[in-house]
Amino acid sequence: MLPEWMKESDRYVPPKDGGTFAVKTIKTIGDIMSRVKVQRGHEKKHCLPAELKLMILLVLLVLTSVTQNGLVLMGIAAVVLFYLSTWPARDLWGIIKTSLSAMALSFVILLPAMIMNPAGIPNNLVLMTKVFFCVSMVGIFNHTSQWNHVTGALAFFHIPGIFIFTLDMTLKYMVLLGNLIRDLLTSMTLRAVGRHDRKYASVGGVMGVTFIRGTEMNTRMYEAMKCRGFTGDYGKL
Amino acid sequence: MSFIELRDITFRYEGEESPVLSGFSMSAERGSCLIIEGDNGSGKTTLLRILSALSFPEKGSFVFDGCDITEKYMKVNMNSKLFHKRVGYLFQDPDIMLFNARVRDEIAFGPRQMGLGDEEVDKRVRDCMELFDIEKLSDKAPYHLSGGQKKRVAFASVMALNPEVLLLDEPYAGLDRKSREQLTAFLTELKRAGKTLLIASHDSEILSGIYDERLVMM
Numbered sequence: 402m403l404p405e406w407m408k409e410s411d412r413y414v415p416p417k418d419g420g421t422f423a424v425k426t427i428k429t430i431g432d433i434m435s436r437v438k439v440q441r442g443h444e445k446k447h448c449l450p451a452e453l454k455l456m457i458l459l460v461l462l463v464l465t466s467v468t469q470n471g472l473v474l475m476g477i478a479a480v481v482l483f484y485l486s487t488w489p490a491r492d493l494w495g496i497i498k499t500s501l502s503a504m505a506l507s508f509v510i511l512l513p514a515m516i517m518n519p520a521g522i523p524n525n526l527v528l529m530t531k532v533f534f535c536v537s538m539v540g541i542f543n544h545t546s547q548w549n550h551v552t553g554a555l556a557f558f559h560i561p562g563i564f565i566f567t568l569d570m571t572l573k574y575m576v577l578l579g580n581l582i583r584d585l586l587t588s589m590t591l592r593a594v595g596r597h598d599r600k601y602a603s604v605g606g607v608m609g610v611t612f613i614r615g616t617e618m619n620t621r622m623y624e625a626m627k628c629r630g631f632t633g634d635y636g637k638l
Numbered sequence: 639m640s641f642i643e644l645r646d647i648t649f650r651y652e653g654e655e656s657p658v659l660s661g662f663s664m665s666a667e668r669g670s671c672l673i674i675e676g677d678n679g680s681g682k683t684t685l686l687r688i689l690s691a692l693s694f695p696e697k698g699s700f701v702f703d704g705c706d707i708t709e710k711y712m713k714v715n716m717n718s719k720l721f722h723k724r725v726g727y728l729f730q731d732p733d734i735m736l737f738n739a740r741v742r743d744e745i746a747f748g749p750r751q752m753g754l755g756d757e758e759v760d761k762r763v764r765d766c767m768e769l770f771d772i773e774k775l776s777d778k779a780p781y782h783l784s785g786g787q788k789k790r791v792a793f794a795s796v797m798a799l800n801p802e803v804l805l806l807d808e809p810y811a812g813l814d815r816k817s818r819e820q821l822t823a824f825l826t827e828l829k830r831a832g833k834t835l836l837i838a839s840h841d842s843e844i845l846s847g848i849y850d851e852r853l854v855m856m
Binding site for chain 2: 407411414587589591594606610
């Protein structure tokens with residue numbers, strides 16, 4: 402038997418303000434998740450094998466870091482900028498924004514040195530330029546490579562299995578738990594139809610549920626691994 | 639014009655080449671019950687997400703009670719709150735709907751949001767717990783419950799908002815026989831009370847006495 406209030410429609414007028422907290426948080430999580438998630442569309446356009454891309458990246462990073470020759474640095478800069486100029490504006494801005502942030506951070510760190518020793522400013526500027534291009538190159542690699550291909554490439558370079566396994570699991574759980582948080586906040590948004598006065602309690606709830614689900618998933622995966630003959634030796638992976 | 643109307647909807651997930659829904663249209667009258675059937679991956683959940691304004695189609699329009707529901711419209715805080723107050727959505731996975739420490743807090747979340755007085759909130763919580771036979775779970779943590787119990791708590795928390803339209807994604811999944819019968823009786827009463835029901839389900843036989851129209855998705 403339905404209660405009387407359920408048989409009638411509520412005359413509800415929502416408040417004008419408040420309630421945007423969950424929406425903003427969902428957007429932020431969505432942005433973070435899109436960086437970690439598989440980027441099938443973009444990778445197709447940059448179809449070099451991940452092993453080769455990783456090798457080129459490592460060589461370029463070392464070269465950029467150790468070079469004292471301005472011409473070499475300018476050559477690397479020209480190649481990176483030319484390549485980036487072929488990208489869609491949105492992706493291009495994503496890489497440049499991160500690189501500029503890293504450059505700004507290095508400027509803040511180097512600022513005392515530049516003030517105390519003005520003669521060293523040109524060297525410090527070169528250092529900041531190197532930071533910009535190193536972060537750009539890592540960004541390009543990240544943007545054009547699926548994470549499962551990256552971990553595959555690490556195996557090609559004989560990185561220990563335990564390291565690759567841990568990295569793989571970390572990435573997988575970041576995606577799974579990130580999706581869970583996004584879904585919980587989405588369902589919260591659907592019921593957050595007024596002013597959310599206890600938002601910190603709700604955030605605590607979401608974080609608590611995520612922690613519990615993470616622990617449960619971890620236990621289940623370990624049990625599933627044991628059922629398939631895992632003896633605790635990662636070396637056999 | 640119908641109460642709920644989708645016209646020539648095309649929807650594609652980001653990064654996917656083929657659309658999940660292409661040139662899709664449907665309508666539902668106020669107080670009607672529509673069953674949405676289809677194989678896994680046929681777009682039932684996507685359709686419910688569009689109807690709950692969680693996803694927006696790249697082509698076509700969604701009209702709810704004479705109002706064009708677009709991304710721009712839903713960005714206005716008041717519009718989205720009123721829409722979500724009027725349209726309740728029960729997810730297929732109840733786990734993602736439960737984030738409070740106790741069952742009764744979970745059910746009280748919506749009514750508190752509406753700014754109802756303590757007495758009215760308590761009444762709604764009591765009534766919902768009685769309806770779904772979950773009074774004994776009142777002080778338990780939702781994440782410690784069984785799948786069927788979680789489903790009932792999630793449904794009760796949606797009903798506490800007293801929505802006019804209910805979007806139910808596989809409401810029978812994970813329920814035992816007794817709970818399924820109780821749910822059918824409850825849905826019959828909701829329809830009699832004039833609620834609009836859109837149910838994605840593989841169990842159309844159990845709903846044969848309730849639905850007005852059956853939509854099969856390919």
